[in-house]
Amino acid sequence: MSGALPAMKTVNTAVRETAPMIELKDIHKAFNQGQHNEFRALKGIDLELPEKQVTVLCGPSGSGKTSLLSIIGCLSRPTSGRVRLRGRDISGLPERFLTDIRRRTFGFVFQQFNLIKGMSALENVMLPAYPLGGDWRQLRDAAERLLAELKLGHRSAARVEWLSGGEQQRVAIARALINAPDVIIADEPTANLDTALSLEFMGILEKLVDDGKTVLLTSHDPLVVGSSLVQRVVEMRDGRIVPHVYVETA
Amino acid sequence: MKIWIEKQKYLIDYTLASLARRKVKNAGLLVVYSVLVFVLASVMLFTHALRHEARTVLEGAPEVVLQRMVAGRHDLIPPGYLERLGRIRGVQSQEGRLWGYYYDSVVKANYTFMAPNTEAEAIAPGNIVVGPAMARVRGLAAGDVLTLRAYTGKLTRFTVARILPQDSELVSADLVLMSSDDFRSFFDMPAGHFTDIALRVANPQEVRNVAAKLAAQFPDSRPILREEILRTYESIFNWREGIVLLLSSLAVLAFVIFAWDKASGLAADEKREIGILKAIGWETGDVIRMKFWEAALISVFAFLIGYLAAYVHVFHLASALFAPVLKGWAVLYPRFKLSPVIDGLQVATLFFFTVFPYAAATLVPIWRAAITDPDAVMR
Structure with a gap:
Protein backbone atom coordinates (compact mmCIF):
# COMPACT_ATOMS: atom_id res chain seq x y z
CA MET A 1 0.00 0.00 0.00
CA SER A 2 2.88 2.28 0.80
CA GLY A 3 3.98 2.08 -2.80
CA ALA A 4 0.86 3.99 -3.78
CA LEU A 5 2.03 6.97 -1.86
CA PRO A 6 4.45 9.04 -3.89
CA ALA A 7 5.35 11.74 -1.41
CA MET A 8 6.58 9.94 1.68
CA LYS A 9 9.47 11.77 3.12
CA THR A 10 11.50 11.86 6.26
CA VAL A 11 10.03 12.94 9.56
CA ASN A 12 10.24 16.63 10.12
CA THR A 13 11.21 17.15 13.72
CA ALA A 14 10.30 20.84 13.61
CA VAL A 15 6.74 19.86 12.92
CA ARG A 16 6.81 17.36 15.77
CA GLU A 17 7.54 20.13 18.22
CA THR A 18 4.35 22.04 17.30
CA ALA A 19 1.74 21.61 20.04
CA PRO A 20 -0.95 19.23 18.81
CA MET A 21 -4.25 20.89 18.14
CA ILE A 22 -6.12 17.61 18.25
CA GLU A 23 -5.05 14.51 20.16
CA LEU A 24 -6.69 11.12 19.85
CA LYS A 25 -5.96 8.47 22.46
CA ASP A 26 -7.00 4.83 22.01
CA ILE A 27 -10.09 5.65 19.98
CA HIS A 28 -12.54 2.83 19.33
CA LYS A 29 -15.77 3.12 17.40
CA ALA A 30 -18.31 0.32 17.17
CA PHE A 31 -21.63 0.38 15.33
CA ASN A 32 -24.68 -1.69 16.38
CA GLN A 33 -22.87 -2.51 19.62
CA GLY A 34 -24.03 -5.73 21.31
CA GLN A 35 -26.07 -6.81 18.31
CA HIS A 36 -25.39 -9.67 15.91
CA ASN A 37 -24.31 -7.19 13.23
CA GLU A 38 -21.85 -5.28 15.44
CA PHE A 39 -19.15 -3.64 13.40
CA ARG A 40 -15.95 -2.16 14.83
CA ALA A 41 -14.87 0.65 12.54
CA LEU A 42 -11.96 1.93 14.64
CA LYS A 43 -9.72 -0.21 16.83
CA GLY A 44 -7.45 1.83 19.05
CA ILE A 45 -6.36 4.93 17.16
CA ASP A 46 -3.66 7.15 18.61
CA LEU A 47 -3.03 10.29 16.61
CA GLU A 48 -1.91 13.87 17.05
CA LEU A 49 -2.80 16.58 14.57
CA PRO A 50 -0.68 19.75 14.82
CA GLU A 51 -2.07 23.17 14.04
CA LYS A 52 -1.82 24.79 10.59
CA GLN A 53 -0.85 21.63 8.78
CA VAL A 54 -2.44 19.64 5.97
CA THR A 55 -3.01 16.01 6.95
CA VAL A 56 -4.40 13.36 4.64
CA LEU A 57 -6.06 10.16 5.82
CA CYS A 58 -5.84 7.55 3.14
CA GLY A 59 -6.70 3.91 2.90
CA PRO A 60 -9.09 1.54 1.19
CA SER A 61 -12.84 1.71 1.48
CA GLY A 62 -13.97 0.49 4.93
CA SER A 63 -10.63 1.26 6.55
CA GLY A 64 -12.24 3.70 9.01
CA LYS A 65 -11.20 7.05 7.47
CA THR A 66 -14.67 8.58 7.51
CA SER A 67 -15.40 7.30 11.02
CA LEU A 68 -12.20 8.89 12.25
CA LEU A 69 -12.97 12.12 10.40
CA SER A 70 -16.44 12.19 12.02
CA ILE A 71 -14.98 11.79 15.50
CA ILE A 72 -12.30 14.45 14.97
CA GLY A 73 -14.92 16.84 13.58
CA CYS A 74 -17.28 16.25 16.53
CA LEU A 75 -19.90 14.76 14.22
CA SER A 76 -19.95 11.63 16.37
CA ARG A 77 -18.50 10.35 19.65
CA PRO A 78 -16.06 7.50 20.06
CA THR A 79 -17.29 4.32 21.72
CA SER A 80 -14.22 4.58 23.94
CA GLY A 81 -11.03 6.62 24.07
CA ARG A 82 -10.20 10.30 24.50
CA VAL A 83 -10.38 13.22 22.08
CA ARG A 84 -8.61 16.42 23.12
CA LEU A 85 -9.01 19.72 21.34
CA ARG A 86 -6.27 22.18 22.33
CA GLY A 87 -5.74 20.11 25.45
CA ARG A 88 -9.41 20.03 26.46
CA ASP A 89 -11.09 16.63 26.65
CA ILE A 90 -14.21 16.85 24.49
CA SER A 91 -15.05 13.15 24.12
CA GLY A 92 -17.66 13.15 26.89
CA LEU A 93 -19.35 16.46 26.15
CA PRO A 94 -23.11 16.53 25.63
CA GLU A 95 -24.39 17.06 22.10
CA ARG A 96 -25.14 20.73 22.63
CA PHE A 97 -21.57 21.64 23.54
CA LEU A 98 -20.16 19.35 20.90
CA THR A 99 -22.32 21.10 18.29
CA ASP A 100 -21.06 24.48 19.44
CA ILE A 101 -17.45 23.32 19.15
CA ARG A 102 -18.16 21.81 15.74
CA ARG A 103 -19.79 25.03 14.54
CA ARG A 104 -16.97 27.31 15.67
CA THR A 105 -13.93 25.09 15.12
CA PHE A 106 -14.63 22.91 12.08
CA GLY A 107 -15.78 23.57 8.55
CA PHE A 108 -16.85 20.56 6.50
CA VAL A 109 -16.64 19.88 2.79
CA PHE A 110 -18.51 16.67 2.14
CA GLN A 111 -17.84 14.25 -0.69
CA GLN A 112 -21.36 14.73 -2.10
CA PHE A 113 -21.15 18.45 -1.18
CA ASN A 114 -24.48 18.13 0.68
CA LEU A 115 -25.85 21.47 -0.42
CA ILE A 116 -29.54 22.10 0.14
CA LYS A 117 -31.38 22.07 -3.15
CA GLY A 118 -33.87 24.77 -3.95
CA MET A 119 -31.80 27.38 -2.13
CA SER A 120 -29.36 29.82 -3.68
CA ALA A 121 -25.59 29.49 -3.36
CA LEU A 122 -25.59 32.52 -1.06
CA GLU A 123 -28.26 31.05 1.25
CA ASN A 124 -26.42 27.74 1.42
CA VAL A 125 -23.24 29.54 2.45
CA MET A 126 -25.05 31.48 5.17
CA LEU A 127 -26.76 28.41 6.70
CA PRO A 128 -24.13 27.36 9.28
CA ALA A 129 -24.24 30.84 10.83
CA TYR A 130 -28.03 30.89 11.36
CA PRO A 131 -27.92 29.27 14.81
CA LEU A 132 -25.39 31.89 15.95
CA GLY A 133 -27.97 34.64 15.46
CA GLY A 134 -25.58 37.37 14.27
CA ASP A 135 -26.41 40.42 12.21
CA TRP A 136 -28.00 39.42 8.90
CA ARG A 137 -26.41 42.15 6.79
CA GLN A 138 -22.92 41.34 8.07
CA LEU A 139 -23.51 37.65 7.47
CA ARG A 140 -24.70 38.24 3.92
CA ASP A 141 -21.67 40.46 3.20
CA ALA A 142 -19.32 37.80 4.57
CA ALA A 143 -20.98 35.10 2.46
CA GLU A 144 -20.80 37.27 -0.67
CA ARG A 145 -17.15 38.02 0.03
CA LEU A 146 -16.33 34.32 0.35
CA LEU A 147 -18.16 33.48 -2.86
CA ALA A 148 -16.33 36.30 -4.62
CA GLU A 149 -12.97 35.02 -3.33
CA LEU A 150 -13.83 31.61 -4.73
CA LYS A 151 -14.79 33.25 -8.07
CA LEU A 152 -18.48 32.56 -7.60
CA GLY A 153 -19.73 36.09 -6.95
CA HIS A 154 -21.70 36.11 -10.20
CA ARG A 155 -23.47 32.85 -9.25
CA SER A 156 -24.48 33.76 -5.70
CA ALA A 157 -28.19 34.06 -6.52
CA ALA A 158 -28.28 30.84 -8.57
CA ARG A 159 -29.92 27.77 -7.08
CA VAL A 160 -27.27 25.22 -6.23
CA GLU A 161 -28.71 22.48 -8.44
CA TRP A 162 -28.07 24.73 -11.44
CA LEU A 163 -24.34 24.90 -10.68
CA SER A 164 -21.63 22.65 -12.14
CA GLY A 165 -19.83 20.10 -9.93
CA GLY A 166 -16.82 22.40 -9.46
CA GLU A 167 -19.05 25.36 -8.63
CA GLN A 168 -21.00 23.28 -6.13
CA GLN A 169 -17.79 22.29 -4.41
CA ARG A 170 -16.71 25.91 -4.16
CA VAL A 171 -20.08 26.75 -2.59
CA ALA A 172 -19.48 23.91 -0.13
CA ILE A 173 -16.03 25.32 0.66
CA ALA A 174 -17.47 28.82 1.19
CA ARG A 175 -20.08 27.30 3.48
CA ALA A 176 -17.31 25.52 5.43
CA LEU A 177 -15.53 28.86 5.91
CA ILE A 178 -18.48 31.08 6.88
CA ASN A 179 -18.03 30.68 10.64
CA ALA A 180 -14.26 31.26 10.26
CA PRO A 181 -13.25 27.85 11.66
CA ASP A 182 -9.66 26.94 12.43
CA VAL A 183 -9.95 23.47 10.93
CA ILE A 184 -11.25 22.49 7.52
CA ILE A 185 -12.28 18.87 7.08
CA ALA A 186 -12.84 17.56 3.58
CA ASP A 187 -14.01 14.05 2.80
CA GLU A 188 -12.72 12.80 -0.56
CA PRO A 189 -12.75 16.33 -1.99
CA THR A 190 -11.62 15.36 -5.47
CA ALA A 191 -13.56 12.11 -5.82
CA ASN A 192 -16.26 13.73 -7.96
CA LEU A 193 -14.00 16.11 -9.89
CA ASP A 194 -12.04 15.79 -13.10
CA THR A 195 -8.31 16.64 -13.19
CA ALA A 196 -8.79 20.31 -14.02
CA LEU A 197 -11.29 20.80 -11.21
CA SER A 198 -9.11 18.77 -8.83
CA LEU A 199 -6.21 21.12 -9.58
CA GLU A 200 -8.52 24.03 -8.98
CA PHE A 201 -9.36 22.53 -5.57
CA MET A 202 -5.66 22.20 -4.77
CA GLY A 203 -5.28 25.90 -5.58
CA ILE A 204 -7.99 26.70 -3.04
CA LEU A 205 -6.31 24.38 -0.55
CA GLU A 206 -3.09 26.33 -0.95
CA LYS A 207 -4.90 29.53 -0.14
CA LEU A 208 -6.43 27.94 2.97
CA VAL A 209 -2.96 26.89 4.11
CA ASP A 210 -1.70 30.42 3.49
CA ASP A 211 -4.56 31.69 5.65
CA GLY A 212 -3.28 29.49 8.48
CA LYS A 213 -6.04 26.90 8.46
CA THR A 214 -5.49 23.38 9.74
CA VAL A 215 -6.70 21.02 7.03
CA LEU A 216 -7.68 17.40 7.36
CA LEU A 217 -8.58 15.41 4.25
CA THR A 218 -9.43 11.87 3.32
CA SER A 219 -8.39 10.95 -0.16
CA HIS A 220 -7.19 8.19 -2.47
CA ASP A 221 -6.27 10.67 -5.16
CA PRO A 222 -2.49 10.76 -5.86
CA LEU A 223 -2.96 14.36 -6.92
CA VAL A 224 -3.90 15.17 -3.34
CA VAL A 225 -1.77 12.69 -1.45
CA GLY A 226 1.34 13.55 -3.46
CA SER A 227 0.86 17.28 -3.30
CA SER A 228 3.62 19.38 -1.78
CA LEU A 229 0.98 21.11 0.31
CA VAL A 230 0.39 17.93 2.27
CA GLN A 231 2.64 17.65 5.31
CA ARG A 232 1.32 14.41 6.76
CA VAL A 233 -0.15 11.26 5.30
CA VAL A 234 -1.79 8.75 7.61
CA GLU A 235 -2.69 5.45 6.04
CA MET A 236 -5.44 3.38 7.59
CA ARG A 237 -6.48 -0.22 7.19
CA ASP A 238 -9.06 -2.29 9.05
CA GLY A 239 -9.72 0.42 11.58
CA ARG A 240 -6.08 0.93 12.49
CA ILE A 241 -3.29 3.24 11.46
CA VAL A 242 -0.70 1.38 9.41
CA PRO A 243 2.50 2.19 11.37
CA HIS A 244 5.06 2.23 8.58
CA VAL A 245 2.98 4.58 6.46
CA TYR A 246 2.32 7.12 9.22
CA VAL A 247 4.68 9.68 7.79
CA GLU A 248 5.28 13.34 7.88
CA THR A 249 6.53 15.34 4.95
CA ALA A 250 8.51 18.51 4.97
CA MET B 1 -32.00 38.41 24.07
CA LEU B 58 -85.15 35.84 26.59
CA GLU B 59 -83.38 38.39 28.77
CA GLY B 60 -86.36 40.72 28.29
CA ALA B 61 -88.87 37.90 28.67
CA PRO B 62 -90.93 37.53 31.84
CA GLU B 63 -89.62 35.20 34.52
CA VAL B 64 -92.81 33.12 34.48
CA VAL B 65 -95.57 32.63 31.92
CA LEU B 66 -98.83 31.08 33.03
CA GLN B 67 -100.79 29.09 30.46
CA ARG B 68 -104.17 27.56 31.04
CA MET B 69 -104.64 23.99 29.91
CA VAL B 70 -107.75 22.10 28.90
CA ALA B 71 -107.32 18.37 28.32
CA GLY B 72 -103.61 18.87 27.98
CA ARG B 73 -104.00 21.56 25.34
CA HIS B 74 -103.30 25.27 25.67
CA ASP B 75 -106.48 27.28 26.26
CA LEU B 76 -107.42 30.93 26.86
CA ILE B 77 -107.09 32.53 30.29
CA PRO B 78 -110.57 33.42 31.52
CA PRO B 79 -111.38 36.72 33.33
CA GLY B 80 -110.51 36.87 37.05
CA TYR B 81 -107.15 35.10 36.88
CA LEU B 82 -105.16 38.34 36.68
CA GLU B 83 -106.68 39.66 39.90
CA ARG B 84 -106.03 36.39 41.76
CA LEU B 85 -102.40 36.41 40.66
CA GLY B 86 -101.80 39.82 42.16
CA ARG B 87 -102.35 38.36 45.61
CA ILE B 88 -99.46 35.87 45.36
CA ARG B 89 -96.43 37.04 47.34
CA GLY B 90 -93.30 37.51 45.27
CA VAL B 91 -95.13 38.52 42.08
CA GLN B 92 -94.02 42.01 41.13
CA SER B 93 -96.41 42.53 38.23
CA GLN B 94 -98.65 40.56 35.94
CA GLU B 95 -100.09 41.22 32.51
CA GLY B 96 -102.41 39.36 30.21
CA ARG B 97 -100.95 38.82 26.76
CA LEU B 98 -102.68 38.44 23.43
CA TRP B 99 -100.94 36.50 20.72
CA GLY B 100 -101.63 33.74 18.26
CA TYR B 101 -100.86 32.25 14.87
CA TYR B 102 -102.45 32.90 11.53
CA TYR B 103 -101.93 30.81 8.40
CA ASP B 104 -101.77 32.86 5.22
CA SER B 105 -102.77 30.53 2.41
CA VAL B 106 -101.68 33.06 -0.22
CA VAL B 107 -97.99 32.65 0.58
CA LYS B 108 -98.32 29.41 2.58
CA ALA B 109 -96.69 30.91 5.66
CA ASN B 110 -97.57 31.23 9.31
CA TYR B 111 -97.64 34.65 10.94
CA THR B 112 -97.47 35.44 14.61
CA PHE B 113 -100.08 37.98 15.65
CA MET B 114 -99.58 40.03 18.81
CA ALA B 115 -101.20 42.91 20.62
CA PRO B 116 -98.52 44.87 22.46
CA ASN B 117 -99.48 46.02 25.93
CA THR B 118 -97.24 48.98 26.53
CA GLU B 119 -98.28 52.52 25.76
CA ALA B 120 -95.12 53.11 23.71
CA GLU B 121 -96.01 50.33 21.34
CA ALA B 122 -99.70 51.18 21.17
CA ILE B 123 -101.05 50.78 17.67
CA ALA B 124 -104.07 52.68 16.39
CA PRO B 125 -107.13 50.59 15.51
CA GLY B 126 -107.10 49.49 11.87
CA ASN B 127 -103.32 49.68 11.68
CA ILE B 128 -100.71 46.92 11.80
CA VAL B 129 -96.96 46.77 12.14
CA VAL B 130 -95.37 43.86 10.23
CA GLY B 131 -92.11 41.97 10.41
CA PRO B 132 -89.53 42.31 7.60
CA ALA B 133 -89.85 38.76 6.25
CA MET B 134 -93.61 39.07 5.96
CA ALA B 135 -93.26 42.49 4.32
CA ARG B 136 -90.86 40.94 1.83
CA VAL B 137 -93.08 37.98 1.04
CA ARG B 138 -96.23 40.05 0.64
CA GLY B 139 -94.47 43.00 -0.98
CA LEU B 140 -95.66 45.41 1.71
CA ALA B 141 -94.50 48.92 2.51
CA ALA B 142 -95.69 51.49 5.05
CA GLY B 143 -99.08 52.87 3.99
CA ASP B 144 -100.14 49.74 2.05
CA VAL B 145 -103.41 48.06 2.79
CA LEU B 146 -103.55 44.34 3.62
CA THR B 147 -106.74 42.35 3.62
CA LEU B 148 -106.89 39.20 5.74
CA ARG B 149 -109.75 36.81 6.39
CA ALA B 150 -110.67 36.93 10.09
CA TYR B 151 -111.73 33.87 12.13
CA THR B 152 -115.35 34.92 11.66
CA GLY B 153 -114.81 34.60 7.92
CA LYS B 154 -115.08 38.33 7.41
CA LEU B 155 -112.42 40.07 5.24
CA THR B 156 -110.64 42.67 7.34
CA ARG B 157 -108.58 45.55 5.97
CA PHE B 158 -105.49 46.74 7.80
CA THR B 159 -103.18 49.64 6.96
CA VAL B 160 -99.46 48.93 7.36
CA ALA B 161 -98.23 51.62 9.77
CA ARG B 162 -94.59 50.59 9.56
CA ILE B 163 -92.20 47.68 8.97
CA LEU B 164 -90.16 46.35 11.88
CA PRO B 165 -86.39 46.89 11.56
CA GLN B 166 -84.25 44.31 9.77
CA ASP B 167 -81.88 43.71 12.70
CA SER B 168 -84.68 42.20 14.77
CA GLU B 169 -85.63 39.77 12.03
CA LEU B 170 -84.70 36.63 13.93
CA VAL B 171 -87.56 37.27 16.36
CA SER B 172 -89.82 39.51 14.29
CA ALA B 173 -89.65 37.97 10.82
CA ASP B 174 -93.25 36.77 10.77
CA LEU B 175 -94.67 39.17 13.35
CA VAL B 176 -97.88 41.19 12.92
CA LEU B 177 -98.62 43.72 15.67
CA MET B 178 -102.10 45.20 16.11
CA SER B 179 -104.26 46.81 18.78
CA SER B 180 -105.95 44.66 21.44
CA ASP B 181 -109.41 45.42 20.10
CA ASP B 182 -108.43 44.50 16.56
CA PHE B 183 -106.83 41.30 17.84
CA ARG B 184 -109.93 40.23 19.76
CA SER B 185 -112.29 40.98 16.90
CA PHE B 186 -110.00 39.32 14.32
CA PHE B 187 -109.74 36.10 16.30
CA ASP B 188 -113.24 36.39 17.71
CA MET B 189 -111.91 36.34 21.26
CA PRO B 190 -114.23 37.48 24.06
CA ALA B 191 -113.33 40.52 26.17
CA GLY B 192 -111.36 39.80 29.37
CA HIS B 193 -109.76 36.68 27.93
CA PHE B 194 -106.02 36.42 27.30
CA THR B 195 -103.71 33.98 25.53
CA ASP B 196 -101.52 33.71 28.61
CA ILE B 197 -100.25 35.72 31.54
CA ALA B 198 -96.72 37.05 31.94
CA LEU B 199 -95.46 37.41 35.50
CA ARG B 200 -92.52 39.45 36.73
CA VAL B 201 -90.71 38.14 39.79
CA ALA B 202 -88.15 40.55 41.22
CA ASN B 203 -86.10 38.05 43.21
CA PRO B 204 -84.58 35.29 41.06
CA GLN B 205 -84.44 33.02 44.16
CA GLU B 206 -88.22 33.30 44.44
CA VAL B 207 -89.05 32.16 40.90
CA ARG B 208 -89.36 28.47 41.76
CA ASN B 209 -91.42 29.24 44.89
CA VAL B 210 -93.78 31.41 42.86
CA ALA B 211 -94.07 28.62 40.28
CA ALA B 212 -94.93 26.13 43.04
CA LYS B 213 -97.63 28.46 44.42
CA LEU B 214 -99.06 28.94 40.93
CA ALA B 215 -99.20 25.19 40.39
CA ALA B 216 -101.01 24.80 43.69
CA GLN B 217 -103.49 27.66 43.27
CA PHE B 218 -104.17 27.20 39.56
CA PRO B 219 -104.29 23.44 39.00
CA ASP B 220 -105.70 23.94 35.50
CA SER B 221 -102.68 25.99 34.45
CA ARG B 222 -98.97 25.43 33.91
CA PRO B 223 -96.23 27.88 34.83
CA ILE B 224 -93.38 28.06 32.30
CA LEU B 225 -90.10 29.44 33.63
CA ARG B 226 -87.75 31.52 31.53
CA GLU B 227 -84.82 29.35 32.52
CA GLU B 228 -86.67 26.29 31.23
CA ILE B 229 -87.16 27.90 27.86
CA LEU B 230 -83.50 28.82 27.79
CA ARG B 231 -82.56 25.25 28.62
Missing part, protein backbone atom coordinates in the same frame (compact mmCIF):
# COMPACT_ATOMS: atom_id res chain seq x y z
CA LYS B 2 -31.08 40.17 20.82
CA ILE B 3 -29.17 37.08 19.67
CA TRP B 4 -32.13 34.88 20.55
CA ILE B 5 -34.48 37.09 18.53
CA GLU B 6 -32.05 37.17 15.61
CA LYS B 7 -31.78 33.39 15.78
CA GLN B 8 -35.57 32.99 15.68
CA LYS B 9 -35.69 35.37 12.71
CA TYR B 10 -33.13 33.21 10.90
CA LEU B 11 -35.11 30.08 11.71
CA ILE B 12 -38.35 31.64 10.45
CA ASP B 13 -36.55 32.92 7.38
CA TYR B 14 -35.26 29.42 6.67
CA THR B 15 -38.70 27.95 7.38
CA LEU B 16 -40.39 30.27 4.89
CA ALA B 17 -37.80 29.38 2.26
CA SER B 18 -38.31 25.72 3.10
CA LEU B 19 -42.09 26.02 2.76
CA ALA B 20 -41.68 27.79 -0.57
CA ARG B 21 -39.45 24.99 -1.82
CA ARG B 22 -42.28 22.48 -1.30
CA LYS B 23 -45.01 24.72 -2.65
CA VAL B 24 -47.45 22.17 -4.03
CA LYS B 25 -47.31 19.84 -1.05
CA ASN B 26 -47.70 22.63 1.48
CA ALA B 27 -50.43 24.42 -0.48
CA GLY B 28 -52.39 21.15 -0.57
CA LEU B 29 -51.95 20.73 3.15
CA LEU B 30 -53.01 24.33 3.77
CA VAL B 31 -56.19 23.89 1.72
CA VAL B 32 -57.23 20.66 3.49
CA TYR B 33 -56.40 22.15 6.88
CA SER B 34 -58.28 25.41 6.18
CA VAL B 35 -61.37 23.55 4.98
CA LEU B 36 -61.39 21.50 8.17
CA VAL B 37 -61.14 24.60 10.38
CA PHE B 38 -63.78 26.30 8.23
CA VAL B 39 -66.31 23.48 8.74
CA LEU B 40 -65.75 23.23 12.48
CA ALA B 41 -65.66 26.99 13.01
CA SER B 42 -68.81 27.53 10.94
CA VAL B 43 -70.77 25.11 13.10
CA MET B 44 -69.42 26.58 16.31
CA LEU B 45 -69.92 30.22 15.32
CA PHE B 46 -73.44 29.59 14.03
CA THR B 47 -74.74 27.68 17.02
CA HIS B 48 -73.02 30.02 19.44
CA ALA B 49 -74.55 33.07 17.74
CA LEU B 50 -78.00 31.43 17.78
CA ARG B 51 -77.67 30.64 21.47
CA HIS B 52 -76.59 34.20 22.09
CA GLU B 53 -79.61 35.53 20.18
CA ALA B 54 -81.91 33.26 22.13
CA ARG B 55 -80.41 34.41 25.42
CA THR B 56 -80.64 38.06 24.39
CA VAL B 57 -84.27 37.67 23.40
CA THR B 232 -84.79 23.94 25.87
CA TYR B 233 -83.10 26.23 23.35
CA GLU B 234 -79.71 25.12 24.59
CA SER B 235 -80.66 21.46 24.19
CA ILE B 236 -81.96 21.99 20.68
CA PHE B 237 -78.84 23.84 19.55
CA ASN B 238 -76.52 21.46 21.38
CA TRP B 239 -78.21 18.52 19.71
CA ARG B 240 -77.98 20.05 16.26
CA GLU B 241 -74.42 21.14 16.85
CA GLY B 242 -73.62 17.67 18.12
CA ILE B 243 -74.86 16.02 14.94
CA VAL B 244 -72.80 18.28 12.71
CA LEU B 245 -69.74 18.00 14.94
CA LEU B 246 -70.07 14.23 14.95
CA LEU B 247 -70.01 14.26 11.17
CA SER B 248 -67.12 16.73 11.26
CA SER B 249 -65.17 14.49 13.60
CA LEU B 250 -64.78 12.11 10.67
CA ALA B 251 -63.11 14.96 8.84
CA VAL B 252 -60.87 15.59 11.85
CA LEU B 253 -59.93 11.93 11.94
CA ALA B 254 -59.13 11.94 8.23
CA PHE B 255 -57.00 15.03 8.75
CA VAL B 256 -55.08 13.50 11.63
CA ILE B 257 -54.36 10.43 9.50
CA PHE B 258 -53.28 12.72 6.67
CA ALA B 259 -51.00 14.74 8.94
CA TRP B 260 -49.55 11.62 10.52
CA ASP B 261 -48.94 10.08 7.14
CA LYS B 262 -47.22 13.24 5.94
CA ALA B 263 -45.09 13.45 9.03
CA SER B 264 -44.20 9.82 9.63
CA GLY B 265 -43.41 9.33 5.99
CA LEU B 266 -40.92 12.15 6.30
CA ALA B 267 -39.61 12.48 2.77
CA ALA B 268 -36.08 11.28 2.13
CA ASP B 269 -35.00 14.74 1.04
CA GLU B 270 -36.34 16.20 4.30
CA LYS B 271 -34.39 13.65 6.33
CA ARG B 272 -31.29 14.39 4.29
CA GLU B 273 -31.80 18.10 4.85
CA ILE B 274 -32.04 17.59 8.61
CA GLY B 275 -28.80 15.59 8.49
CA ILE B 276 -27.01 18.33 6.55
CA LEU B 277 -28.20 21.04 8.92
CA LYS B 278 -26.96 19.07 11.90
CA ALA B 279 -23.62 18.36 10.24
CA ILE B 280 -22.99 22.04 9.49
CA GLY B 281 -23.63 23.07 13.06
CA TRP B 282 -27.35 23.15 13.78
CA GLU B 283 -28.36 21.66 17.09
CA THR B 284 -31.18 19.14 17.43
CA GLY B 285 -33.10 21.94 19.15
CA ASP B 286 -32.55 24.29 16.19
CA VAL B 287 -33.90 21.71 13.76
CA ILE B 288 -36.93 21.03 15.95
CA ARG B 289 -37.53 24.76 16.42
CA MET B 290 -37.33 25.27 12.66
CA LYS B 291 -39.85 22.48 12.09
CA PHE B 292 -41.94 23.91 14.91
CA TRP B 293 -42.08 27.22 13.06
CA GLU B 294 -43.01 25.33 9.90
CA ALA B 295 -45.89 23.53 11.62
CA ALA B 296 -46.89 26.71 13.46
CA LEU B 297 -46.94 28.83 10.32
CA ILE B 298 -49.02 26.28 8.41
CA SER B 299 -51.45 25.64 11.23
CA VAL B 300 -51.89 29.25 12.32
CA PHE B 301 -52.28 30.40 8.74
CA ALA B 302 -54.78 27.60 8.04
CA PHE B 303 -56.60 28.42 11.25
CA LEU B 304 -56.88 32.10 10.33
CA ILE B 305 -58.02 31.37 6.78
CA GLY B 306 -60.54 28.76 7.96
CA TYR B 307 -61.85 30.89 10.81
CA LEU B 308 -62.18 34.06 8.73
CA ALA B 309 -63.91 32.11 5.95
CA ALA B 310 -66.28 30.64 8.56
CA TYR B 311 -66.96 34.13 9.96
CA VAL B 312 -67.88 35.43 6.50
CA HIS B 313 -69.91 32.28 5.83
CA VAL B 314 -71.92 32.52 9.05
CA PHE B 315 -72.36 36.26 9.49
CA HIS B 316 -72.38 37.51 5.90
CA LEU B 317 -73.59 34.57 3.84
CA ALA B 318 -76.17 33.32 6.35
CA SER B 319 -74.45 29.92 6.79
CA ALA B 320 -75.59 28.86 3.35
CA LEU B 321 -73.83 25.48 3.60
CA PHE B 322 -75.10 24.27 6.97
CA ALA B 323 -78.27 26.28 7.53
CA PRO B 324 -80.70 23.47 6.58
CA VAL B 325 -79.24 21.20 9.26
CA LEU B 326 -78.61 23.80 11.93
CA LYS B 327 -81.75 25.94 11.65
CA GLY B 328 -84.25 23.13 11.34
CA TRP B 329 -87.83 23.48 10.24
CA ALA B 330 -88.80 26.32 12.55
CA VAL B 331 -87.14 29.12 10.68
CA LEU B 332 -87.80 28.26 7.10
CA TYR B 333 -89.20 31.55 5.96
CA PRO B 334 -87.38 34.30 7.76
CA ARG B 335 -84.08 35.48 6.39
CA PHE B 336 -81.88 36.93 9.08
CA LYS B 337 -78.35 37.91 9.79
CA LEU B 338 -76.91 36.80 13.08
CA SER B 339 -75.12 39.37 15.15
CA PRO B 340 -71.41 38.50 15.09
CA VAL B 341 -70.53 36.93 18.44
CA ILE B 342 -67.17 35.31 19.14
CA ASP B 343 -66.51 33.34 22.28
CA GLY B 344 -62.84 33.37 23.29
CA LEU B 345 -63.03 29.98 24.96
CA GLN B 346 -64.59 28.48 21.87
CA VAL B 347 -61.87 29.93 19.65
CA ALA B 348 -59.24 28.55 22.04
CA THR B 349 -60.91 25.11 22.02
CA LEU B 350 -61.06 25.00 18.26
CA PHE B 351 -57.46 26.18 18.03
CA PHE B 352 -56.34 23.50 20.44
CA PHE B 353 -58.20 20.68 18.70
CA THR B 354 -57.02 21.59 15.22
CA VAL B 355 -53.52 22.94 15.77
CA PHE B 356 -52.32 20.66 18.54
CA PRO B 357 -52.95 17.30 16.77
CA TYR B 358 -51.16 18.59 13.69
CA ALA B 359 -48.21 19.90 15.67
CA ALA B 360 -47.94 16.62 17.57
CA ALA B 361 -48.29 14.52 14.44
CA THR B 362 -45.53 16.41 12.66
CA LEU B 363 -43.09 17.12 15.46
CA VAL B 364 -42.67 13.63 16.87
CA PRO B 365 -41.24 12.13 13.66
CA ILE B 366 -39.16 15.28 13.14
CA TRP B 367 -37.71 14.85 16.61
CA ARG B 368 -36.88 11.25 15.81
CA ALA B 369 -35.12 12.31 12.61
CA ALA B 370 -33.37 15.21 14.35
CA ILE B 371 -31.75 13.15 17.11
CA THR B 372 -29.90 10.91 14.67
CA ASP B 373 -26.14 11.40 14.62
CA PRO B 374 -25.01 14.12 12.22
CA ASP B 375 -22.33 11.86 10.77
CA ALA B 376 -25.07 10.09 8.78
CA VAL B 377 -24.49 12.58 5.96
CA MET B 378 -20.85 11.48 5.72
CA ARG B 379 -21.89 7.99 4.68
